[in-house]
Amino acid sequence: MSLLFVDGWFGPEPGDWQSVWCDRYPGSKRFEQDDWDEPVREDWVARLDEALAETAEPPVLVAHSLGCLTVLHWLAGGGDRPVRGALFVTPSDVEENREEALAGFAPIPRLTLPFPAVVAASSTDRWMTPARARSFSESWGARLIDAGPVGHLTGAHGPWPEGEKLLAPLL
Structure with missing residues (x-):
């Protein structure tokens, strides 16, 4: 089973939970965006599509923050490569948090997502309120999980074994 990690704004951090998981699961892959600091939706979506084209089998997407929105825009734009499922971790609410770089x-x-998905939302995430996470999860047809007071689950959080329990049913 392959995992494809779709990182968010500013990209990977050394030792973040995605790096730990990528090392732990054979066949996992992270791909690079051309510009992590000044994201351009069309470019990020194109890079996701390229990474999906290179997978040997339908992957489970593990998306974090702006990476979740990258997946959604890929689908909305007609992305039709096979995907087994997705774990959306602390998606960013760019509608409520008006950060110019993310506009x-x-x-x-x-x-409605065409594959099974889980949304892990934090009760203390400054980028998405629990109520908005619930609303989005419902519209996507995804199962919502309260990840607790874990903030935005950045690299400082560590390996996040609780998240692996959310990933397991998608595998």
């Missing part, structure tokens, strides 16, 4: 990712697509 191109608004509005957030509200579409």
Whole structure:
């Protein structure tokens, strides 16, 4: 089973939970964006599509923050490569948090996902309120999990074994 990690704004951090998981699961892959600091939706979506084209089998997407929106915009734009499932971890609400660098990712697509998905939302995430996470999860047809008071689950959080329990059913 392959995992494809779709990182968010500013990209990978040394020792973050995604790095730990990528090392732990054979066949996992992280791909690079051309510009992690000044994201352009069309470029990020194109890089995701390229990474999906290179997978030997339908992967489970593990998306974090702006990476979640990258997946949604890929689907909204007609992305049709096979995907087994997705774990969306602390998606960013670029509609409520009006960060100029992320404006191109608004509005957030509200579409029914064509694969099983879980949304792990934090009760203390400054980028998405629990109520908004619930609303988006419902529109996507994804199962919502309260990850607790874990903030935005950045690299400082560590390996996040609780998240692996959310990933397991998608594998």
